[in-house]
Amino acid sequence: MAIRTIPADADLQSFLSAYGRGSPSNVRGLEAGTVNTSYAVNLGDDRYFLRIYEEQGHDGAEREAALLFHLASNGVPTPAPIATPDGTLVRTLAGKPAALFPWVDGDMLCQRAVTPEAARITGASLAMVHRVGPPPSAAPNEGRFGPKDLVVRCSRIASSSDPEARVLGDSLSEAVSSVAKRRDPLLPSGLVHGDLFRDNVLWQQSRIAALLDFESAHHGPFAYDLAVTILSWSFADALVPDIARAIVEGYREEREITPPERDALYDEAILATLRFTITRITDDAIRVGKRWQRFVERREAIERLGRSGFREVLGL
Numbered sequence: 001m002a003i004r005t006i007p008a009d010a011d012l013q014s015f016l017s018a019y020g021r022g023s024p025s026n027v028r029g030l031e032a033g034t035v036n037t038s039y040a041v042n043l044g045d046d047r048y049f050l051r052i053y054e055e056q057g058h059d060g061a062e063r064e065a066a067l068l069f070h071l072a073s074n075g076v077p078t079p080a081p082i083a084t085p086d087g088t089l090v091r092t093l094a095g096k097p098a099a100l101f102p103w104v105d106g107d108m109l110c111q112r113a114v115t116p117e118a119a120r121i122t123g124a125s126l127a128m129v130h131r132v133g134p135p136p137s138a139a140p141n142e143g144r145f146g147p148k149d150l151v152v153r154c155s156r157i158a159s160s161s162d163p164e165a166r167v168l169g170d171s172l173s174e175a176v177s178s179v180a181k182r183r184d185p186l187l188p189s190g191l192v193h194g195d196l197f198r199d200n201v202l203w204q205q206s207r208i209a210a211l212l213d214f215e216s217a218h219h220g221p222f223a224y225d226l227a228v229t230i231l232s233w234s235f236a237d238a239l240v241p242d243i244a245r246a247i248v249e250g251y252r253e254e255r256e257i258t259p260p261e262r263d264a265l266y267d268e269a270i271l272a273t274l275r276f277t278i279t280r281i282t283d284d285a286i287r288v289g290k291r292w293q294r295f296v297e298r299r300e301a302i303e304r305l306g307r308s309g310f311r312e313v314l315g316l
């Protein structure tokens with residue numbers, strides 16, 4: 001998406017020189033992502049990815065950087081932010097928090113390219129994030145997209161610029177409240193990614209080069225995260241059972257799904273469809289190229305299957 005921040009040359013030079021990795025060249029703004037501004041840049045002979053945080057304050061960006069550093073140090077395939085010689089991970093560029101990462105070559109998979117094997121690997125890497133958990137010094141918060149936040153967002157839907165969406169505020173709000181009441185508060189919980197869509201995974205041939213975009217990471221039920229991943233990877237025109245089941249199988253290679261989680265996956269999936277329907281309607285940056293209707297269709301598909309039908313599709 002847009003390059004929202006263009007730092008002055010002198011500021012960029014001074015920011016990059018602090019890493020002590022050689023002089024910058026080939027600086028290129030990337031039309032990637034929906035939230036942050038990204039640049040590709042060479043320092044000496046190596047390529048780097050520079051992220052300027054557009055929506056997080058310094059504390060939020062530091063929390064995210066500490067999380068990425070911790071995950072990468074524990075074997076999760078995600079690029080760790082690079083520290084300056086004095087150990088700083090997040091600094092200021094053009095008045096905004098910014099961090100530098102190693103460049104990762106890789107490609108996102110399009111839906112047609114998602115094989116059961118890729119789905120299995122994706123499920124396993126999600127479970128690895130759950131197993132590793134957050135850094136001891138920075139426990140994640142409850143996130144920005146819990147049921148209460150979604151209900152608040154629903155109150156803005158009536159003034160949406162999309163006439164088809166405008167009428168849905170009350171029914172979406174009621175659906176969120178109703179599923180929130182059914183949620184099991186004792187589900188195994190911890191660090192969840194919260195947004196492991198296809199565009200947040202880079203592949204090199206058949207292996208994952210990077211899990212990206214931990215901006216939605218928070219403390220929540222693991223079953224919710226698994227449901228998000230199933231919903232975002234397993235639908236072509238309709239649910240593809242082989243893909244959904246392979247995600248679950250891969251997940252279970254790394255972390256077993258407990259009986260209460262198996263029971264809860266249906267409700268967590270309904271909540272996840274509501275989360276993405278509502279944020280796609282209420283967030284103009286996300287709406288570009290991302291249809292909220294897809295998540296209405298996914299919710300209907302899950303509801304048609306019903307609790308036991310959904311579990312059966314997942315092989316649980």
Ligand SMILES: Nc1ncnc2c1ncn2[C@@H]1O[C@H](COP(=O)(O)OP(=O)(O)OP(=O)(O)O)[C@@H](O)[C@H]1O
Nearest residue numbers: 032033034035036049079101102103104199212213
């Ligand atoms: N270390 C990296 N090396 C190479 N490319 C990267 C790296 N990190 C991210 N990218 C690319 O930049 C894109 C945007 O990155 P990121 O997800 O951080 O941005 P964002 O603005 O938070 O966007 P969104 O929330 O839409 O995913 C990614 O989809 C990926 O293609």
Ligand SMILES: N[C@@H](CCO)C(=O)O
Nearest residue numbers: 195197276280286290
């Ligand atoms: N992955 C989200 C956007 C970022 O949260 C979506 O597709 O709606």
